Amino acid sequence: MKTSVLWPLVLLLHKVCKTSANCQLRDFYPIHHQYYQPGDVIVGSTVLLSFLLSSPKAFNQQPPHMLPEESFVVTKNYQLVLALVFAVQEINENPQILPNITLGFHIYDTHSDSMLTYQTTMQLVSTRNRFVPNYKCDFQDNLITVIGALHSKASHQIANVFSIYKVPQLLVGSAPQMMDTTKIICSYWMVPSEALQYMGILHLLLHFQWVWIGFIADDNGETFVQIMLPILIQHGICIAFIETYPKNVNFDDDNEGILKRGEDIYGQVMNSTANALVFYGDVDSMIFLLLLLNLPELNDMIQKPKGKVWILTAEMEFKALVFQRGWDIQMLHGAISFAIHSNELSGFQPFLQSRNPSNTQEDGFFKDFWEQAFNCMWPNASLEKINGNICSGQERLENLPGPVFEMSVTGHSYSIYNAVYAVAHALHSMHSSSSKRTATMQGRRRQFQNHRPWQLHHFLKHVSFNNSAGDKVSFDKNGEVVAGFDLFNWFTFPNQSFVRVKVGRVDPQVPSDKAFIVNEDTMVWPSWFHQKRPLSVCNDNCHPGYSKKKKEGQPFCCYDCIPCPEGKISNQKNMDDCFRCPGDKYPNKDQTLCILKVVTFLSYEEPLGIGLAIGAISCSFLTTLVLGLFMKHHNTPIIKANNRNLTYTLLLSLLLCFLSALLFIGHPEKVTCIFRQTAFGIIFSVAVSCVLAKTITVVLAFMATKPGSRARKWMGKSLANSIVLSCSLTQAVICTVWLATSSPFPDVDMHSMTGQVVLECNESSPTMFYCVIGYIGFLATTSFSVAFLARNLPDSFNEAKFITFSMLIFCSVWLSFFPNYMSTKGKYVVAVELFSILASSAGLLSCIFFPKCYIILLRPELNNKEQLIRRKA
Structure with a gap:
């Protein structure tokens, strides 16, 4: 044909x-x-x-x-x-x-x-x-x-x-x-300018988040692809496929070749996961597009069509050949097309309606157009018989379907007019x-x-100048008309008619952030998508809480979704990587958002802090009672027997140990951070030094009772005082060096506890901290060793047995302190140290002084000199 x-x-x-x-x-x-x-x-x-x-x-x-x-x-x-x-x-x-x-x-x-x-x-x-x-x-x-x-x-x-x-x-x-x-x-x-249309297509794809698109162009579309492809890739948009079709569709000598090419393109389009397709062409390209979309009607072997969103360039016009006017155009329902900006021209539609055989005698195109448009023939005396309808001249142009003739001015007609x-x-x-x-x-x-x-x-x-539609017409320095593109959405109907609804504009004369405008609320989509905005992606979106992982051998738009690693979140779809929350926030369970952390520290307002504070105060009160009891029975034999001054020093140091525990409770301040560890270290050193001195005194006292023993010359208060003073000063020197070189300070720990910002005292120098604790451990170990060796002394003189038990408790507490201290986080680190202080101090108080209190209060008959000097049988 x-x-x-x-x-x-x-x-x-x-x-x-x-x-x-x-x-x-x-x-x-x-x-x-x-x-x-x-x-x-x-x-x-x-x-x-x-x-x-x-x-x-x-x-x-x-x-x-x-x-x-x-x-x-x-x-x-x-x-x-x-x-x-x-x-x-x-x-x-x-x-x-x-x-x-x-x-x-x-x-x-x-x-x-x-x-x-x-x-x-x-x-x-x-x-x-x-x-x-x-x-x-x-x-x-x-x-x-x-x-x-x-x-x-x-x-x-x-x-x-x-x-x-x-x-x-x-x-x-x-x-x-x-x-x-x-x-x-x-x-x-x-x-x-064509560059403006490139920008419009890019913004359209980005607006609807279509990142996986198909591209179909005529033989002249190579330049378009060369320019657009880098721009699309730069903005995260991938091309699923690129197909070209013959520019001139003549339906004459190569029908089979055209149909075969159309079938290949049709298969690529329908098999692709891309739902957004850019169709680049000229004013005649719609003829091929109609052929492409109606291939299933021409060949039953071809698969049924799937819904696609067609994006058409401004050069294209919705037109059809005579034999195509009955073809289905429903597949173009919801299509989006760019068009040269135009407005209705005053008087143009009446001018079109006035075209009829009586006033177009000099129009050499009219009769041929009329016959083809209305599918009729004019009466002709040279023809004996006319096959088909006879043109009456009463046909009306406004009754023609859009692909045959439009009463509204098109973009190209508007350009010719201007x-x-x-x-x-x-x-x-x-x-x-x-x-x-x-x-x-x-x-x-x-x-x-x-x-x-x-x-x-x-x-x-x-x-x-301003034309009759009110639009200004002028040229820029490059000789291009100063105008933009209109964006149309197509409504198609079963009777092959269509309506183009303006839904947006690409305007180069406004600021860049307003150059592209689209009103999605008035748009329709292909029925395949049930009036929902279509997705056009290589695979499903990665939801929040997941990140993208590139598929090997696939474009960057194709990826797998993997959960965010622990401690990281993703709060948007299709994120390339998960990220950590700011220091004052933490991930929720689904790893989709950051939650503000709770500020916490060991305070007097929570049960743990209240319990430890009550324990410290109670022990302090009990220590005060013991001290008062001893002072009341100051002259009794059981008090005199073990160096009264050393006993009072030990009780005072234990009292201060219990009170120093209160420095660890409450909001960390600069002063409390500086003194809590040093005060604890020095006071505990004094207490343990007193225990060591008492142990050595007991051993020397027993040895002095043996005939000819040289231990007598060591007996006296000076030895005990020297032990306490020297051991305490050593610890004081260690603490002074610590404060002078790197003193503790208030700090914020945002990472050790999930969901919490911990206010704490930073020890600054862990080495010095462990030196203080280690020195106390050294004194306690020495005291325990000496007391253990003296455990078999006669009962009446055997205070070493009680010291052994007290040091056993003391060492056990602090040996368990280290693993607990290292494995605990947040405010519980302070609680562990505080508990160790109270437990070890309470062990000293109970093991050393409660037996004496028992004798003083409940067995006063044992509190006499004869009983104390009685040897074990």
Whole structure:
């Protein structure tokens, strides 16, 4: 089947005088058009001085019927022609612009063939009806500017010729980044820069968090891929697949090849886990996309379609060939498309509705368009029998489905409309500038005749006006129109109609943080996703509490989810790594958030602190009672027998030991941190030194009773005092060195206890701390050893037995202290040390003094000298 497309290509604008006594009415230059393969639109401008016309006639010559019997027309392109006609009529009826001048136009065809494109282009620099390039001997076709084309390839080919002559070209197709701009030096772009569309696509994908996408492009999409791919990767977006399709779908000699290529792409699309697909194409690409989506209807062997979100670029328009108008378009429901910014033009829809056979006698496109659009044929006397419906002329354009014809202005039609006005305003400025230098008609004619295309550049660069829709039209320094892109969401219906709803905008004229706007609340999604925002990821998202782990051999968007290690969290989806909470916070059970830690220390307000404080005070009170009892019975034999001063010193040191325990309870302060360990160390050294002195005194006292013993000379208070003083001073020196070199200080421990910030005293120097404890242990071990050796002395003199038991308890407590101290954390470290102080002190008090208290209070008969000197039998 041979398919042809009605495609207006070259629209030449002419300037002729509107009112003049010297004007001669001549037939207007006829429209030249043919039926051909998909092409582009070019609009040019000529100045006619010799052949003048009082009123324009848009179509004044019926072209011969050249449409083959089995050819088709892309009816939707007819709006492009009508947009030009509408703009020309408005300008010619407006006395404020180009007064006394009438615009006309010619339509030329590039045939989407490079050779024919160049041939058509060269016709514009040749004398009428004589193809002699660069030779013009008349003033009928004095080319001023060209408007076109929709295809980048045709624009490039036309620019190769017109750039030589510096003819201004107003292009309504692809933006500069898609071409070699060095060769298009005389061009003005009626569409925004392609870079703006790249930014829009990127922001769209990031907004909806689509990081796993498919990409389908025509044969010319290589540049798009080369530019977009690094940008997408930089922002964490991966390409699931890249497919290309043939640019020109002619359905003639290679139907099988086209269908095979379509089946390959269809399989890739439907088998991919990517739900967001970017479809890059030009104005004709919708023809292939419709074929792609309807392959299951053409081949029962192909798998049924799955829901996908199609993201369409601004160059594409929703159009279909005649035989495609009945095809299902439901797969495009919820699609998102970029479009050249446009607004409804006042009077454009009534203008379209007015097109009918009675007022389009000079429209060479009308009858062919009408037949193809309404699937009918006009009555023809040359045909004996007409197969199918007969056109009545009463059909209405507004009843046509969107893919066939739209009543609303499209982005490309809007660009053509603005391009015609841009040329008109530039010509008006150039004409006004010339009119200031001469006022005669003859002079004016000669100025028109002497105008050259390059002279219009100055006026086009500075053109700026508001069109009938209220939009400002102007060019930037690069010759690109200052405009943005609209974002549309498609609603499709079973009757092949559709509605495009504007849901956003890409605007380069606002701050970058507001350049991309999308209103998700008004959007619809493909029915496959049940009106929920689709996900487009390589695999399921990693929930909070997990982090991503890259899969070997896969793109970075494909990963496994692993739980966060202990002590770390992830509070967002798809985090690359887990992180630790700040020091004052800790992870919750699910490792999804950080919870503020509780500030804790061993205080008087909690049971543990209260219990230890009561224990310390109780022991202190008990020690005070024992001391008072001993002082009351100061002169009794049992008190005198063991060095009363040494006993009182030991009781006072034990009292201070119990009281020093209170320094370990409460909020750590600088003073308490400095004195708690040193006071404990020195006081405990005094206590243990007293025990050691008492033990040595007991041993010497027993030895002194033996005849001829030399121990008598060691007996006396001086020995005991020397032992206590020397041992205590040694500990005092150790504590002084500790305080002088690295004294303890208040500190905050945020890590040892989960969920707690522990206020503590930092010992600063663990070595000095262990030296203090070790020295006390040394004294206790020495005392225990001496007492153990004296355990078999006679009962009446055997205080060493009680000292042995007390030292056994003392050493046991402090030997268990070290492993408990090392394994305990937080405030319980302080509690362990505090308990050890109380337990060891209580052991000394009970083992050494309670037996004496028992005799004093309950067995006073034993408290006499005879009993004390009685030897064991």
